[in-house]
Amino acid sequence: MDGSTRQKVSLLVLVTCAAALRIDASKAPTGSWDRAAFLSGFQNAAEIPAHQVRCAQLPSDLVGTYYRNGPARFVGYDGKKVRHPLDADGLVTGVTLDGRSGTAVIRQRYVATAGAIAEYAAQRTLYPGHFGNPRALWDGGMRFKNRANTNCLWHGGKLLALWEASRPHVLDPLSLATHGEWDVDGLVGSCPMDNFAAHPRLGSDGGVANFAYAGNPAAGTTTVRFWDFQPGSYDLRSPAQKHEVPGFGLFHDFLVTENYFVLVASPATWGPVGRPTRALQMTLEFVTGKRPFGSMICFDESQPTTVHLYPRDERSGLRPIAIELDTFFSFHHANAWEEGDTLVFDTVSTPKINRWIRDDSSLKRTKRGHKGDADRNFFEDVDFERDAPRTDLVRYTLDLKSRSYARRALSTRHLEYPSVAPSVSGLRHRFVYTTAGSNAEGVTPVASVLKTDTEDASKSQIWLARPFEYCGEVSFTPRAGSTAEDDGYLLTICYDGRAGTSALLVLDARRVADGPIARVPLSLAEEEGGEPLPSDAIAGPGHGVHATFVPGLAPTLHEVQEAEEHRGRLGSRFLSDA
Numbered sequence: 001m002d003g004s005t006r007q008k009v010s011l012l013v014l015v016t017c018a019a020a021l022r023i024d025a026s027k028a029p030t031g032s033w034d035r036a037a038f039l040s041g042f043q044n045a046a047e048i049p050a051h052q053v054r055c056a057q058l059p060s061d062l063v064g065t066y067y068r069n070g071p072a073r074f075v076g077y078d079g080k081k082v083r084h085p086l087d088a089d090g091l092v093t094g095v096t097l098d099g100r101s102g103t104a105v106i107r108q109r110y111v112a113t114a115g116a117i118a119e120y121a122a123q124r125t126l127y128p129g130h131f132g133n134p135r136a137l138w139d140g141g142m143r144f145k146n147r148a149n150t151n152c153l154w155h156g157g158k159l160l161a162l163w164e165a166s167r168p169h170v171l172d173p174l175s176l177a178t179h180g181e182w183d184v185d186g187l188v189g190s191c192p193m194d195n196f197a198a199h200p201r202l203g204s205d206g207g208v209a210n211f212a213y214a215g216n217p218a219a220g221t222t223t224v225r226f227w228d229f230q231p232g233s234y235d236l237r238s239p240a241q242k243h244e245v246p247g248f249g250l251f252h253d254f255l256v257t258e259n260y261f262v263l264v265a266s267p268a269t270w271g272p273v274g275r276p277t278r279a280l281q282m283t284l285e286f287v288t289g290k291r292p293f294g295s296m297i298c299f300d301e302s303q304p305t306t307v308h309l310y311p312r313d314e315r316s317g318l319r320p321i322a323i324e325l326d327t328f329f330s331f332h333h334a335n336a337w338e339e340g341d342t343l344v345f346d347t348v349s350t351p352k353i354n355r356w357i358r359d360d361s362s363l364k365r366t367k368r369g370h371k372g373d374a375d376r377n378f379f380e381d382v383d384f385e386r387d388a389p390r391t392d393l394v395r396y397t398l399d400l401k402s403r404s405y406a407r408r409a410l411s412t413r414h415l416e417y418p419s420v421a422p423s424v425s426g427l428r429h430r431f432v433y434t435t436a437g438s439n440a441e442g443v444t445p446v447a448s449v450l451k452t453d454t455e456d457a458s459k460s461q462i463w464l465a466r467p468f469e470y471c472g473e474v475s476f477t478p479r480a481g482s483t484a485e486d487d488g489y490l491l492t493i494c495y496d497g498r499a500g501t502s503a504l505l506v507l508d509a510r511r512v513a514d515g516p517i518a519r520v521p522l523s524l525a526e527e528e529g530g531e532p533l534p535s536d537a538i539a540g541p542g543h544g545v546h547a548t549f550v551p552g553l554a555p556t557l558h559e560v561q562e563a564e565e566h567r568g569r570l571g572s573r574f575l576s577d578a
């Protein structure tokens with residue numbers, strides 16, 4: 001397999017976060033959600049220069065900085081729409097909370113990737129997407145840009161913007177200015193197949209583990225790498241690992257326990273299984289720029305999902321273990337732990353994924369004589385309640401001796417972005433935090449904060465946003481001096497699709513149903529010093545994906561503004577530091 005082919009395969013995984021950016025069409029239960037408000041979040045978001053707001057409701061012991069990443073440049077400089085939101089450039093929102101003074105310092109900035117800079121300079125779209133906007137291979141159809149749009153990681157004194165198909169970008173943690181791509185101290189090369197996943201796992205001891213993968217559809221295998229970093233640095237605890245995983249891997253997330261890296265391999269294939277003529281036809285469509293890369297991925301529902309366990313330290317004497325499970329797909333996992341010969345993991349499971357990632361509607365429109373997909377957003381076309389994959393929070397309990405398993409549903413409400421308290425990462429947990437659909441039965445966009453009690457379902461709690469508001473990933477941070485697992489705060493950005501504004505919400509994790517105890521407005525209105533906005537832009541963050549909270553990291557407004565001055569003052573649109 002050549003490098004470009006492997007890159008294509010690994011990029012498939014970008015699909016990962018699609019499960020969270022879900023939207024629908026026409027048949028939403030009355031009053032449960034506002035489709036127009038949801039769609040409004042897919043306009044370009046403006047950069048926001050550092051400013052401070054007062055929020056007297058902030059708890060006095062809530063001090064630190066919240067970073068959220070997500071795709072946000074949905075319309076190119078030439079007016080062409082990015083067909084699929086996951087193909088849009090990354091935008092990082094930084095919110096420094098200081099409950100001691102009741103203030104918050106806010107700034108928001110696009111990641112200045114090389115590809116984004118090139119498109120800014122050319123004032124037009126230069127690159128294809130993975131899930132839309134295809135191009136013929138001879139017209140740069142495989143020349144993808146690093147979009148840096150999925151997650152943020154704070155570790156070893158560095159703030160990274162992550163995208164799973166390439167290297168991370170280093171950002172200034174104060175101004176959010178982009179320093180450039182990083183090779184992770186020489187661990188990640190610059191070849192197309194070299195990457196650093198967007199779902200690192202932060203251990204309860206302060207260490208971090210991450211992985212990378214590159215699938216080979218021709219060979220039917222996937223190369224996976226693992227790194228296990230020390231607390232506070234990018235020094236390795238144990239030698240880096242490389243494995244060939246059977247099957248065509250599509251890994252967005254992984255898990256880490258005391259002794260194992262955990263990889264959940266769903267049965268994906270390149271083109272439809274058992275239909276070679278159709279697969280060839282689809283490949284030709286892809287080669288000629290009529291079909292996006294993502295539409296080549298097929299989920300083979302006739303095959304089992306396999307969980308692979310790899311010892312974190314190959315010198316330990318432990319051996320890899322593979323256990324076949326039922327057939328499901330999972331973008332995101334909550335947590336895993338070991339108890340003797342048992343390994344338990346909680347994950348967000350869906351039985352079907354094909355329609356969600358195999359968007360070939362652009363091809364159909366082309367056949368009808370339209371201009372392809374440069375004029376329509378994916379979410380403007382799909383029927384959300386029909387096409388978005390229904391998800392459940394489920395627990396798998398693996399018997400490592402007998403290679404058997406048990407599956408138990410923890411929540412059947414449609415949900416995404418599972419997380420647990422950092423103190424129990426890799427250890428036994430009781431509570432899982434997610435954002436969930438507004439409707440208990442149907443599949444609707446995520447618009448709530450859900451706390452699932454895995455030991456006593458009657459004690460699970462949910463808070464619903466208003467029908468025109470949409471919530472992102474929920475991050476837990478402990479209260480000062482706390483010992484109980486759920487004694488802390490939940491943070492999430494909530495987008496108001498009618499007003500086009502956002503707020504960072506703070507909830508008491510023990511009283512989720514009571515709703516936010518503090519709301520920090522994030523959007524900077526023109527009268528407050530914001531730049532005039534184009535009519536098709538929103539003033540704050542819209543729908544994002546993953547976030548992280550860094551306790552104790554609390555620069556002042558003056559310090560953040562000094563950093564901005566050092567790197568060049570922001571414009572409202574983009575890249576004054578490029």
Ligand SMILES: [Fe+2]
Nearest residue numbers: 016017252332
């Ligand atoms: Fe993700």
